[in-house]
Amino acid sequence: MRTVDTRGLSCPQPVLLFHQAIAENAAEPLDVLVDNEASLENVTRAAANKGWNVVANDEGEGVFRLELRK
Amino acid sequence: MKKNLFATTPGVIVVGAVIGLIAVGLQKLGNPANMGICVACFERDVAGGLGLHRAAIVQYLRPEIMGLVLGSLVAAIAAKEFRPRGGSAPIVRFVLGMIAAMGALVFLGCPWRAILRLAGGDGNALLGLAGLATGIWFGTLFFKRGYSLGRSNSQSVVSGALFPVIIVCLLLLYLIFPQVPGQPQSGPLFYSVKGPGSQHAPFIASLGLAFVIGIIAQRSRFCTMGAFRDLFLFRYTHLFLGLAAMLVAAFAANALTGGLKFGFEGQPVAHSDFLWNYLGMVTAGLAFALAGGCPGRQLFMAGEGDSDAGIFALGMLVGAAMAHNLGTASSGTGIGIYGMQATIIGFIVCLIIGFVHSRRA
Numbered sequence: 001m002r003t004v005d006t007r008g009l010s011c012p013q014p015v016l017l018f019h020q021a022i023a024e025n026a027a028e029p030l031d032v033l034v035d036n037e038a039s040l041e042n043v044t045r046a047a048a049n050k051g052w053n054v055v056a057n058d059e060g061e062g063v064f065r066l067e068l069r070k
Numbered sequence: 071m072k073k074n075l076f077a078t079t080p081g082v083i084v085v086g087a088v089i090g091l092i093a094v095g096l097q098k099l100g101n102p103a104n105m106g107i108c109v110a111c112f113e114r115d116v117a118g119g120l121g122l123h124r125a126a127i128v129q130y131l132r133p134e135i136m137g138l139v140l141g142s143l144v145a146a147i148a149a150k151e152f153r154p155r156g157g158s159a160p161i162v163r164f165v166l167g168m169i170a171a172m173g174a175l176v177f178l179g180c181p182w183r184a185i186l187r188l189a190g191g192d193g194n195a196l197l198g199l200a201g202l203a204t205g206i207w208f209g210t211l212f213f214k215r216g217y218s219l220g221r222s223n224s225q226s227v228v229s230g231a232l233f234p235v236i237i238v239c240l241l242l243l244y245l246i247f248p249q250v251p252g253q254p255q256s257g258p259l260f261y262s263v264k265g266p267g268s269q270h271a272p273f274i275a276s277l278g279l280a281f282v283i284g285i286i287a288q289r290s291r292f293c294t295m296g297a298f299r300d301l302f303l304f305r306y307t308h309l310f311l312g313l314a315a316m317l318v319a320a321f322a323a324n325a326l327t328g329g330l331k332f333g334f335e336g337q338p339v340a341h342s343d344f345l346w347n348y349l350g351m352v353t354a355g356l357a358f359a360l361a362g363g364c365p366g367r368q369l370f371m372a373g374e375g376d377s378d379a380g381i382f383a384l385g386m387l388v389g390a391a392m393a394h395n396l397g398t399a400s401s402g403t404g405i406g407i408y409g410m411q412a413t414i415i416g417f418i419v420c421l422i423i424g425f426v427h428s429r430r431a
Contacts, residue, residue: 008158008221010362011296012213012303019304037151038291041077045308061224062153 076289086312090319099271103338108183127265141284142373154230156377167385176350189320205355216429230375
């Protein structure tokens with residue numbers, strides 16, 4: 001399982017890291033860790049645009065694990 | 071988790087339109103023409119009100135600045151999004167804030183005012199917006215090279231709350247030492263008796279309407295810099311549609327209320343030096359991009375507990391004061407005596423910051 005950790009990063013870096021990850025492998029499932037709602041929304045929107053299904057799991061203390069699946 | 075309607079594309083379009091309408095409303099209520107809300111200009115006025123610069127025509131503790139931050143703070147707390155954080159290259163952000171303010175004051179406006187100026191018919195705003203887009207485009211080149219100021223960390227509640235507390239202190243100062251009609255000073259505060267600083271909406275309207283903007287902008291993540299950046303970087307139109315809605319709404323409001331005046335010459339609080347209108351905003355746009363938000367967005371993030379954004383805003387406050395003290399700020403008659411130097415030096419400093427913080431540099 002790939003995990004991209006974007007905690008502590010602000011826009012546009014989480015979305016850029018998502019794009020980078022899917023450029024390397026466009027099909028393999030991917031988890032993205034975010035720690036603010038703006039990044040959660042941005043990554044979710046970007047992933048949905050690229051045809052990924054996104055499930056957000058609240059990991060507590062403001063951190064969400066976004067499970068991106070084709 | 072619950073859906074945040076403001077952060078949908080229709081949501082951000084409505085928010086942009088509401089900001090445009092409120093801005094024109096504030097102009098009708100007394101704010102300077104095409105300056106219903108300008109974060110750079112108003113931070114400059116706040117700096118003047120505190121006596122950080124002594125340009126007598128731009129001194130007023132603008133309640134709009136306080137409303138924007140406090141609205142965002144309340145919205146963030148209500149949505150459980152207030153999260154104290156910071157520690158991502160603070161001094162770099164301070165310097166970027168200074169450069170951003172100085173560049174914006176060569177053009178005479180932040181991105182919000184560039185939109186409001188265009189919506190009022192000021193053709194010079196086209197140069198400013200083109201410069202803004204160019205500067206942000208330079209910023210996206212750095213992002214493609216892996217530019218990052220580093221991760222922020224969770225911080226204490228005090229750290230996250232300090233910027234809003236400073237804002238509350240400004241509000242208290244304003245209330246304790248209110249403007250005395252015709253007097254340039256009230257206690258320690260300075261109040262313009264003529265010029266743009268003397269033109270302002272009633273206190274309650276300024277504070278209240280900006281508070282509303284603070285709430286909806288925090289919820290929607292409205293950002294004029296992000297609008298161009300996401301368009302260039304990802305071909306995303308989400309935020310750009312919000313910006314476009316602000317322009318359309320303000321233009322329509324001006325058209326309906328007789329606020330349109332097309333042309334380049336004699337525009338309110340503006341000069342028509344094409345080259346420096348453009349270049350001033352190139353520098354400012356690059357600084358906004360490297361710092362991760364337009365001046366308004368930085369205030370909203372500061373309200374959410376982001377102390378790095380607070381430091382950027384304080385950098386803008388100091389930069390705006392310096393712009394007047396050092397003669398780099400423009401006026402209606404043209405650019406300042408050292409406006410060119412400030413624009414070029416600021417741009418070079420931004421380039422250095424960009425290269426040094428790019429992984430693949």
